[in-house]
Amino acid sequence: MNKIINKYIIKELTLPFVSSLFILIFVLLSNFILKNMDKFLGKGISLGTVLKFLVYNSAWIISLAIPMSILIATLMAFGRLSSDNEITAFKASGVSMNRLLIPAMFFGFIVFAFVTPFNLWVLPEMNHNVRKISHEISRNRPDIEFNEQLLNTFSDKIIYVGKRINTHSFDNVVIFDKAQKDHTTIMAERGNFKSFQDGIVINLENGSIHEELVNNEYRKTYFDTYKIAIPFDQLEYNLSNNLVRQERELNINSLSKKIKSYKKNIQNSKNYIKQNENKIDSLNNLLTENENSDYKNILKINMIKNQIDNLVSRKNKNIKLIKNYEQQINKYSVEIHKKFSIPIACFIFILLGTPLGIMAKNSNMSVSIAISILFFIIYWSFLIAGEDFADRGKFSPALSMWSPNIFLGIIAFYLYKLRSNEDTNIKLNLNFLKLFKSK
Numbered sequence: 056m057n058k059i060i061n062k063y064i065i066k067e068l069t070l071p072f073v074s075s076l077f078i079l080i081f082v083l084l085s086n087f088i089l090k091n092m093d094k095f096l097g098k099g100i101s102l103g104t105v106l107k108f109l110v111y112n113s114a115w116i117i118s119l120a121i122p123m124s125i126l127i128a129t130l131m132a133f134g135r136l137s138s139d140n141e142i143t144a145f146k147a148s149g150v151s152m153n154r155l156l157i158p159a160m161f162f163g164f165i166v167f168a169f170v171t172p173f174n175l176w177v178l179p180e181m182n183h184n185v186r187k188i189s190h191e192i193s194r195n196r197p198d199i200e201f202n203e204q205l206l207n208t209f210s211d212k213i214i215y216v217g218k219r220i221n222t223h224s225f226d227n228v229v230i231f232d233k234a235q236k237d238h239t240t241i242m243a244e245r246g247n248f249k250s251f252q253d254g255i256v257i258n259l260e261n262g263s264i265h266e267e268l269v270n271n272e273y274r275k276t277y278f279d280t281y282k283i284a285i286p287f288d289q290l291e292y293n294l295s296n297n298l299v300r301q302e303r304e305l306n307i308n309s310l311s312k313k314i315k316s317y318k319k320n321i322q323n324s325k326n327y328i329k330q331n332e333n334k335i336d337s338l339n340n341l342l343t344e345n346e347n348s349d350y351k352n353i354l355k356i357n358m359i360k361n362q363i364d365n366l367v368s369r370k371n372k373n374i375k376l377i378k379n380y381e382q383q384i385n386k387y388s389v390e391i392h393k394k395f396s397i398p399i400a401c402f403i404f405i406l407l408g409t410p411l412g413i414m415a416k417n418s419n420m421s422v423s424i425a426i427s428i429l430f431f432i433i434y435w436s437f438l439i440a441g442e443d444f445a446d447r448g449k450f451s452p453a454l455s456m457w458s459p460n461i462f463l464g465i466i467a468f469y470l471y472k473l474r475s476n477e478d479t480n481i482k483l484n485l486n487f488l489k490l491f492k493s494k
Contacts, residue, residue: 060150064158067136072128072166075420079120080113087112094199099222100192108188114173114181118397121170122434125163125401126427127420129408132159135418142413152475156409163405171398175307183304190298194287197255198223198248210289216246223248228259230283238267243281254286302390313387317380324373324380331370338363385452389445392456393438400434403460407467410474434459 088109095105133155136142145155193200201207203225207214217227228246232239243262248255264276305313342359411426441455 057154060145060154061158061161064132064155065162067132068128068159068162071131071420071423072124072162075127075131075424076120076124078420079123080116083116083120084109084113087116100196100199104188104192108185108192111181111185111188114178118170118174118178121166122397122400122404123427123431125166126404126408126430127423129159129405130412130415130423130426131418131420133409133412134415134423137413137416138418152409152471156406156471159405159409160402163401167398167401170401171395174394174398179300179304179306179309183300186301186304187298195250196223197250198225201225201248209285212285212289220245228257228262230257240265241281241283254284254289257283257285259283302387305387305390307391307394310387310391314384314391317384317387321377321380321384324377328370328373331366331373335363335366335370338366382446382448385445385448388452389442389456392452393442396438396456396460400460400463403464403467404430406471407463410467410470413474414470430463434463437462 091108095108133142136145142155198219201214201216203216203218205215207216211233213231213233215227215229216225219225224245224247226245228241228243230241232241241259241262241264243259245260247258247260249258259281260279262278262281264274264278264281266274266276268274300309302310302313338359342356342363407430412423415422415426417423437459438456441450441458444450445452445455
């Protein structure tokens with residue numbers, strides 16, 4: 056009997072989970088494609104590069120869609136069982152809600168066993184690959200990064216480009232060089248962008264160079280063709296800086312090593328501060344002994360004061376370094392806790408979806424998606440706010456990342472206990488969801 060119930064509940068959860076996961080991935084990926092279509096459409100980017108970009112970005116979409124799908128699946132499965140009075144039949148046969156929850160939790164454990172290593176290892180690597188391919192596109196095709204009919208600001212240049220003429224060219228190119236003391240402005244009817252190993256060359260046609268000289272003179276020079284070389288460093292495409300892994304691109308081992316390294320730095324700074332304080336105390340005592348000395352010891356007193364000032368300055372610098380190290384530890388700790396709190400949310404959503412599905416008595420996917428979106432907005436609002444507070448040091452990383460699970464867990468446990476106590480007066484009002492139903 057128990058095996059039959061287990062297989063039956065898992066089967067009821069599997070189909071809606073797979074179908075909702077496929078639909079959510081399709082919707083989120085389509086939305087992502089629409090938002091990024093302008094970056095690739097009609098700009099000569101190879102199909103292979105575009106497909107790589109989409110595959111790498113699908114990792115965070117999958118990570119987002121799995122918890123949503125498990126909540127939708129639970130709502131649909133238990134909503135169907137409730138609407139077909141199978142929950143009542145189970146109760147009449149002596150099968151409690153706790154017994155029905157066991158296979159649902161086992162299903163959640165299967166999903167948890169997949170999504171945890173995915174978040175710990177696969178997702179960081181895919182996030183890094185996204186940045187690598189974006190950087191590669193920017194270096195090979197710098198014209199893609201220029202916004203049409205807008206000012207594009209870089210370290211020492213402001214570049215305006217008009218409409219795109221073809222794959223590499225724009226009309227109405229204006230370049231204002233902030234690095235030049237003579238306020239040089241270059242205007243051209245057309246500009247062609249070419250990328251090389253260490254920078255780009257802009258081939259300008261039919262334009263003029265406007266220079267405001269130091270002696271308040273103004274010079275204007277016309278040209279048929281003119282070339283400007285801009286190093287990648289000035290365009291913020293420096294390879295060594297841009298490809299350093301950020302916290303979302305580090306796996307669990309790398310994150311742990313980073314935290315250990317910063318903790319070691321904090322301890323070294325604290326030891327250094329303690330040594331400085333001992334030196335400052337001894338110098339202050341020496342200063343006190345020499346303050347009442349004769350005129351000949353004034354030079355010695357000034358030397359002691361300078362030494363004290365230097366030690367105090369170093370101490371303050373180390374205090375600032377400790378604060379910076381603590382911020383870095385918070386940032387990496389947030390990422391570690393997040394990698395575990397999101398997979399654990401699968402169990403919370405099953406515990407939440409079980410009573411909600413029974414109260415809703417509706418197996419319609421649109422209804423389940425609507426309820427799921429409401430709770431997912433709450434969940435991600437807590438998560439985003441918690442991450443921001445933790446990065447700024449307002450809350451601990453653990454509390455910030457686990458607070459969504461705690462909050463929704465309390466709601467889920469309360470609703471589950473009410474249904475377990477067979478409170479027949481509980482009924483979920485779904486009038487607002489009639490908008491999602493077909494006529």
